[in-house]
Amino acid sequence: MTKTDKNKNTPNVAxxxxxxxxxxxxxxxxxxxxxxxGNAMADEQLKKDFARDITLLxxxxxxxxxxxxxxxxxxxxxxxxxITSTFIRGMRLTDKPTMDxxxxxxxxxxxxxxxxxxxxxxxxxxxxxGKDGALIEAEKMRIVHQPEGDKxxxxxxxxxxxxxxxxxxDIINTLTEKGFIPVIAPVGxxxxxxxxxxxxxxxxAKIAAALDAGRLIFLTDVNGVLDxxxxxxxxxxxxxxxxxxxxxxxxxxxxxxxxxALDALEKGVKKAHIIxxxxxxxxxxxxxxxxxxxxxxxA
Numbered sequence: 001m002t003k004t005d006k007n008k009n010t011p012n013v014a015x016x017x018x019x020x021x022x023x024x025x026x027x028x029x030x031x032x033x034x035x036x037x038g039n040a041m042a043d044e045q046l047k048k049d050f051a052r053d054i055t056l057l058x059x060x061x062x063x064x065x066x067x068x069x070x071x072x073x074x075x076x077x078x079x080x081x082x083i084t085s086t087f088i089r090g091m092r093l094t095d096k097p098t099m100d101x102x103x104x105x106x107x108x109x110x111x112x113x114x115x116x117x118x119x120x121x122x123x124x125x126x127x128x129x130g131k132d133g134a135l136i137e138a139e140k141m142r143i144v145h146q147p148e149g150d151k152x153x154x155x156x157x158x159x160x161x162x163x164x165x166x167x168x169x170d171i172i173n174t175l176t177e178k179g180f181i182p183v184i185a186p187v188g189x190x191x192x193x194x195x196x197x198x199x200x201x202x203x204x205a206k207i208a209a210a211l212d213a214g215r216l217i218f219l220t221d222v223n224g225v226l227d228x229x230x231x232x233x234x235x236x237x238x239x240x241x242x243x244x245x246x247x248x249x250x251x252x253x254x255x256x257x258x259x260x261a262l263d264a265l266e267k268g269v270k271k272a273h274i275i276x277x278x279x280x281x282x283x284x285x286x287x288x289x290x291x292x293x294x295x296x297x298x299a
Contacts, residue, residue: 020288027287028061030214031176035204036114037069038221040277047117050219053283054181055123063176066125066183067207069200070110077105088143094159094197102197103129106185114183125181130188131195133171136203138162138188138196162188162196164203167210205260209267216264217286218257219277224295225250225258235296238262258297265299272297 034054040046057064074092078085078101086093094102107129118125130136141163143156165188175182186203188196201218208216225233225241228249236244241258244250250258254274261272275282275294286292 016289019290020284023288024060027214029063031063031065031208031211032057032215032217032287033065033067033204033208033211033213034217034219034283035067035069035201036219036277037071037200038219038277040219040221041068041070041110041114042072043278046278046280048121049280050277050283051114051117051121051123053281054118054125055121056284057287058123058179058181064181065172065176065207065211065213066114066181067186067200067204068106068110068114068183069186070106073110074102074105077101088156088158091141091143091158091161091199092197093156094161096160099160099195099197103185103187103195106187107131111183111185118181118183123181124179125183126175127183127185128171129185130198130203134168134189135171135184136164136186136188136198136206137166137168138190138198139165140190140196160194160196162190162198164188164198164206167206169207169210172207172211199256201257201260205264205269205272208264208269212268213264214270215287216261216269216272217283218261218272218274219282220257220274221276221278222254222274223276223293224274225254225297233295234292235298238265238297238299241297261297265297270298 040050054064054066083098111127115125115127139162141158141161143158144153146153172182186198186200188198190196205216223232227233257274264272273286273294273296275286279293282293286294
């Protein structure tokens with residue numbers, strides 16, 4: 001095969017840019033809320049790619065808002081301090097000493113690392129926690145646990161694990177209007193001033209709804225929603241995705257992500273995406289190419 005023949009079958013940079021053009025035009029001015037977590041936060045190359053992608057979104061006219069997790073980083077610090085964590089339904093039971101570590105790691109180490117990474121790529125990121133500007137008003141989460149057998153349900157006290165009561169987006173809007181990229185740690189404040197640890201997927205969905213975002217994107221460690229044969233479902237509406245849940249095709253850790261996405265869509269978010277953050281530049285590929293790389297959920 002000659003060089004010319006080979007090039008006929010190989011998309012080049014120009015082809016990709018031309019394919020992205022209508023999406024860039026369509027999304028200009030749109031708010032995009034990205035939940036950043038999983039292995040994409042651990043691999044140095046993926047961290048740099050993410051920072052570049054977020055910076056690029058801002059430069060081409062979108063308004064990215066980042067909400068991040070940090071479970072592995074929290075685990076590491078707790079282990080060093082000799083504090084053992086207990087999980088129920090994937091949620092960390094959080095007493096006061098654990099909450100102090102969670103807030104220190106999320107609002108300090110993890111948040112500032114993401115901010116620094118974006119700024120190094122030419123972005124203007126600002127780190128926030130849900131406590132800043134009364135961004136996240138929270139309340140205590142109640143967990144109902146069903147034991148095996150015929151035992152009655154149990155109400156479990158998760159400690160300082162919270163749910164979102166209300167989002168006050170003023171500080172986010174102020175920052176984005178001034179050209180900044182908000183990077184948000186998922187902790188909130190209760191009505192008595194107590195600090196709550198909140199699931200980052202939940203926070204991202206609630207913030208997306210409060211901002212009337214065009215897109216809500218979950219970066220995960222899996223390719224997206226799979227059908228019963230294990231094949232990736234690239235696009236699915238809310239009716240079909242609910243049936244997949246009823247039929248147990250969607251199960252495990254994907255269920256809460258879908259539930260949060262459905263809630264956001266019901267509250268006005270245009271589309272939600274679940275993509276594999278371990279794919280380099282997955283964020284750009286999902287938004288600006290025809291095929292995408294993950295699952296798109298729409299109302």
